[in-house]
Amino acid sequence: MMVTMKRSAVVMISMMMLLFAAACGSGGTNETATTNTPAPATEETTSPPANETGAEAAPQEITTVKFSEVIRSIFYAPHYVAMSKGFFEEEGLNVDMNTSQGSDKGAAALLAGTADISLVGPETAIFIxxxxxxxxxxxxxxLTMKDGSFLLSRTKADSFKWSDLSGKTVISWRPGSAPQMVFSSTLKQEGVADANVITNIAAPAMAAAFTGGQGDYIQVFEPLASTLINEGKAYYAASMGETFGSFPETSYVATSEYIEKNPAVIQKFVNAVAKGREWLNTASDDEIAEALAPFFEGTSxxxxxxxxNRYKQQDTWPAKPELTAEAFEKLQGVLIENGVLKPEQKIANMTDVVDMTFVGKIGQ
Known part of the structure; x- marks a missing residue:
């Protein structure tokens, strides 16, 4: 839907794109991005049930939330579960979802008012x-506290060592994106200085480039990683999440103005996603596959x-979905190390861009 932006929003977005075009963040995937939401609710109220006297109860008010996800990936499974299992509806919310294809675009949608809430890399809040x-x-x-990408190789090896990347070509994500920065920092951490890292291939085209013969390794998210492996087109090398450790890759973000005006909506949204995360912990494999299937058509x-299960094993979704001071410090350190944030731009008071009060009220 086309929405006319106010001049101030346009100027701000233009500045962001020019100065931080490389800074898109967040894990995502390049295989099934779509702007379609499976069977969204269309009515603003639910049918009123009858009470004990036979009279109709007051209808529940439904609030529509315009939501933008960075990219479609099982990395964000708790959110899709909250949609498919009706947890948002239980909270009185109708989530109108689209896929932005980048944290920069997700942030731009918030600034322009075409999205109320975006799932993006938390670094976007710092940049803005x-x-x-x-x-x-x-x-x-x-939402996530690990990088969600996996390193795959073109040829099978008995065991993978980071030194294997010396002199090899790796298809990675665009400069400034969270998976690219995590990969770059990992190379420095492992002492690999001569890998040829390709960062100029658009996300949807990365897999095709690799299967077409480009690159010795590729860095992708699920379910694309498992798809390539099962088709015999790639071999598992390493989990970036397990290698790099704890890292706040993907967050729910809104403008300060929207949060101030709609605290009840934010709390309901938080509650629903938390229910999705808890449900994933107890549901059977069959139940999980059924809940996620509408969002990943064509994926078995x-x-x-x-x-x-790959994401569960690396503890991707934290029990308490909180961006801590320690994690915020690590985030800014990675941004500085990768040259997308100047040391003097480091935010000393994280509450300038972080509000965890809603997380603290989950379950109350």
Missing amino acids: HNQEGNKKLKIFYQ KELIIQSV
């Missing part, structure tokens, strides 16, 4: 804060289960 514009973004729920039940 440093633009000193009229609108600020705030992180209110930390077996691959969905395999993908979810």
Whole structure:
């Protein structure tokens, strides 16, 4: 849907794109991105049930939330579960979802008012804060605490060592994106200085480039990683999440103005996603595959289960979805190390861009 932006929003977005075009963040995937939401609710109220006297009870008010996800990936399974299992509806929310194909675009949608809430890399809130514009973004729920990408190789090896990348070509993500920065920092951490890392291939074209013969390794998310492996087109080398450790890769973000005006909506949204995460912990493989299948058409039940289990094994979704001071410090350190944040731009007071009060009220 086309929406006319106010001049101030356009200026801010233009500045963000010019100064931080490389800074898109967040894990995602390049295989099944779509702007279609499976069977969204269309009515603003639910049918009123009858009470004990036979009279109709007051209808529940339904609030529509315009939501933008960075990219479609099983990495964000708790969110899709919250949609398919009706947890958002239980909270009185109708989530109108689209896929932005980049954290920069997700942030731009918030600034322009075409999205109320976006799932993006938390670094976008830092970048917007440093633009000193009229609108600020705030992180209110930390969905993932590991990088969600996996390194695959073209040829099979008995065991993988990071030194194997010496002199090899790796298809990675665009400069400034969270998976690219995690990969770059890992190479430095492992002492690999001469890998040829390709970062100029658009996300949807990465897999095709690799299967077409380009690159010795590729860095992808689930379910694409498992798909390539099962088709015999690639071999598992390493989990970036397990190698790099704890890292706040993907967060729910909204403008400060929206949060201030709609605290009840934010709390309901947080509650629903938390229910999705808890449900994933207790549901059977078959139940999980059934819940996620509408969001990953063409992906087999077996691959969905395999993908979810990979993310569970590396503790992707934290029990308490909180962006801590320690994690925020690590995030800014990675941004500085990768040259997308100047040391003098580092945010000293994380509450300028982080509000975890809603997370603290989950279950109350």
